[in-house]
Amino acid sequence: MARMIFVNLPVSSLPASMAFYEALGFSNNPQFTDETAACMVWSEAIYVMLLTHDKWRTFTDRPIPPPTSSEVSLALALDNREAVDAMIEAAAAHGGTADINPVQELGFMYGRDLADPDGHIWGPFWMDMAAVPAA
Template sequence: MPRMIFVNLPVTDLAASMKFYEALGFSNNPQFTDHTAACMVWSEAIHVMLLSHDKWKSFTTRPICPPTSSEVSLALAMDDRAAVDAFNAAAAANGGTGDINPVQDLGFMYGRDIADPDGHVWGPFWMDMEAMPTGD
């Protein structure tokens, strides 16, 4: 079996969250989706499990972070700057918040952080490895 990651996120409105992630380019895997959870696929290796609060609480007794906090920032490599900008625009147009942090433009690397409707932070970025400073 290939190494994969399943990111579990608590969400307040499962249907709205599914719609949001679909607008960002994720697809739904109905095999792992029901009225309490939805599996949203980014790639063969990256899946996001959207969990209702009740479902989330069946995994842990730790409290769910409020939408104004940052428990983790999940970075997604994009093909180019335009893809980063499109991801940001799609987030802002579909219930999320674009540019929650200052735009990062280092020339060789470009990123714009967004928050989903529940405040989960995603950092789409593009990097040109050939243009990256060598540190000499």
């Protein structure tokens, strides 16, 4: 089996979260989706499992953090700066919060951060590997 990552996220509204992630460019895999969870596909190796709070609690007894906390920030590499800006705009238009942190403009790298409707942080970024400064 290929190495893959499944990011599990507790969500307060499964339909709203599915719509949000679809607006960002994820697709739904109905094979692993029901009324308690949705499998949202970013690539052949990256999947986001959106879990209702009740479903989440079957995995752990640890409390679900409030939307104002940050337990992890997930970065997504995109093809260009325009794609970064488009994802941020889509997030803001579909219930998320754009630019929760300062924009990163390093010349060779450009990144912006967003929060989904439940406060999970994503950092779409673009990087020109040929322009990365030598160490």
